[in-house]
Amino acid sequence: MARTAQDVTDAELAVLQLLWDRGRDTIRRLTDTLYPNGTGVHYATVQKLLERLEGKKYVKRNRNDWPHSFQPTVERADLIGHRLQMTADKLCAGSLAPLLTNLVKGSRLTAEERQSLRVLLDELDDEVSGKK
Amino acid sequence: MARTAQDVTDAELAVLQLLWDRGRDTIRRLTDTLYPNGTGVHYATVQKLLERLEGKKYVKRNRNDWPHSFQPTVERADLIGHRLQMTADKLCAGSLAPLLTNLVKGSRLTAEERQSLRVLLDELDDEVSGKK
DNA sequence: TCTAAATAAAGACGAAACGTCTTAATCACG
DNA sequence: CGTGATTAAGACGTTTCGTCTTTATTTAGA
Known part of the structure; x- marks a missing residue:
């Protein structure tokens, strides 16, 4: 190997x-x-x-x-994204969803963090449904 | 170094x-x-x-x-969590929240994945408020 | 019980990675 | 021009990590 x-x-x-x-x-x-x-x-x-x-x-x-x-030429967020993808590739067969689950379950999120995450999800729903 | x-x-x-x-x-x-x-x-x-x-x-x-x-002696989820923490330590001053944001924004989550994530967040709310 | 095959245990080895350092060529500026 | 800074290219030594060698120990079968 x-x-x-x-x-x-x-x-x-x-x-x-x-x-x-x-x-x-x-x-x-x-x-x-x-x-x-x-x-x-x-x-x-x-x-x-x-x-x-x-x-x-x-x-x-x-x-x-x-x-x-x-x-x-690469932003911090890009490298973060790359590292996350590498972790997913090696440990989750390439899927990022398990990483999300792990983070939500494992990390002690504050109520504020949970709320802002919901807002983020709602925005994604809007984008998909075309309302933008 | x-x-x-x-x-x-x-x-x-x-x-x-x-x-x-x-x-x-x-x-x-x-x-x-x-x-x-x-x-x-x-x-x-x-x-x-x-x-x-x-x-x-x-x-x-x-x-x-x-x-x-x-x-x-260690579950897959444990190693995932450790890798995530390492990424956070090196790129987010130890905070996991930016990883969450990166994943939600960057990955093409399906509607189902978004929904199950919301359920997860709701469960956390319940735990904190003591209802469990 | 004695022997052969399998396993355990310890260590060695080489290629690559990576942080560091050396040397020589090139440039700006007084 | 010549001096000091910068660029350019490469070498070096330690550590990592995948692999392999060798020897001791154990089990199973004749």
Whole structure:
């Protein structure tokens, strides 16, 4: 059984999170945040992580800027959705419904959370019935 | 940034899935299913995977039986819940609510699925209000 | 009881993953 | 131009994980 690499590794995710917060940034500024009082060596680490994120199409490099700036091409919600789908694929034969059930049953939802969830479901009903 | 091992690897999961389906089984029978027309060498692979699952407390070994039988100590729903929590920890600051929202918004839920979800929410309301 | 087959137990091995680091080429700016 | 920063490409070491080897132990059958 072949090993499968992660979509986004933890170190890569740390960089991506900053980009989500900031919209776009340079290697230098990202490095200073991730490694405060860090040596110059960490710059290359962040550089490599961004290079890999770019290769995997999670990040876009702006070569017009100098120094280059980087920005996410994928939103946080997209990655969440992807992770959820992976969990469904491996544990629920690809179906997402069991994940929903698990979350509703397992997590201690507040009354407010339950209510907003109902609102969300009602909106979906409306969309389907064409009322929009 | 230190690397973190997976909770259950893919090869381990293949074994665990069989145990979930069957309740309990021996190495020999699991091996025959996972590697039909496989050589004798695969027996040791399954053996090792079970040993690791046992070490991680996902599986219990019954040493009274001969040959030893193995059974899950964790249900599928438990692992699903754990994976969901991991996703929440890494992408939602630990909160599960965003996962709920993502699933409801993103997945094409059928009318039946939406309805059963509402029933689930109503049951939770009842529990909280003490009617049960 | 003795032997052969099956199982248990422990460990080793290699490829890949991944975080990190090194080195050399390229660029902007005074 | 030359100095410092940035880009570019790659190497390295540790850990992970699927697999395989070897040896000890147990059961079943003659």
